[in-house]
Amino acid sequence: MPLPTAVRERARAFLRPGETIRYIFPASSPSSAFISAHYIFVVTDASVTLLFTGFGSRTNPKEVTCRYPSGTRLGPVDTSQIPFFVLGTTVFEVDEEYVPVINAADAESSADCLPPDPLPDL
Template sequence: MPVSSAVRDRCRTLLRPDETIRYIFPALSVGPPGMANFLIVVSDLHVSVVATRMLRSDRPVSVYATYPRETRLGPIMLAPAPTIGLGPMTFEFDEEYAAVVAAADAEVFAPELMPLDPLPDL
């Protein structure tokens, strides 16, 4: 299920005013600093790890870490669930977001693989 526009709007308030959100997906840290819910927000400028409220993964509260946009999210490791490493952390996410991770990486590292925008005038 895509991240709702309300969650996107909440995340937007934590980013710089000139950043445009490209992708967002929920993730669970499975290593240090312990198990916690996060949102991975990929903008045109950064990859941000956004902390959420305890027991409310749809309520972002602060930017936990920021990486350059050229940071590769993959490869996706298939443990019991799909996982990625980002900085010193490991994140687990629902299988439905694997395409989001792949698209975020392709946008920077293999733009020729990105499909054409079917509605470029919107």
């Protein structure tokens, strides 16, 4: 399910002038057994921007945590249990519905724009 327009507009306020949102999705980083830090990933034509939304809110970005250059791969996403991916040294969990969004962002940023062959030995 896409994020609501209001969330996209709030996220747009943290982007650099001229950047166009291509993909946007929420993610959480578990920091203890009961608390998770929440983020919004915004993939634009110029960067991958990570917005911190806090420990309670998932829809109100508070600050830019970091910016990665365009072409930064977010996956692969491990879907064996709760879907997650690792960016740098941080583990981010996502809802299953956003796994295709991450895969699409990665495919678009790669040179050949194709996902990896699931059966390369055949």
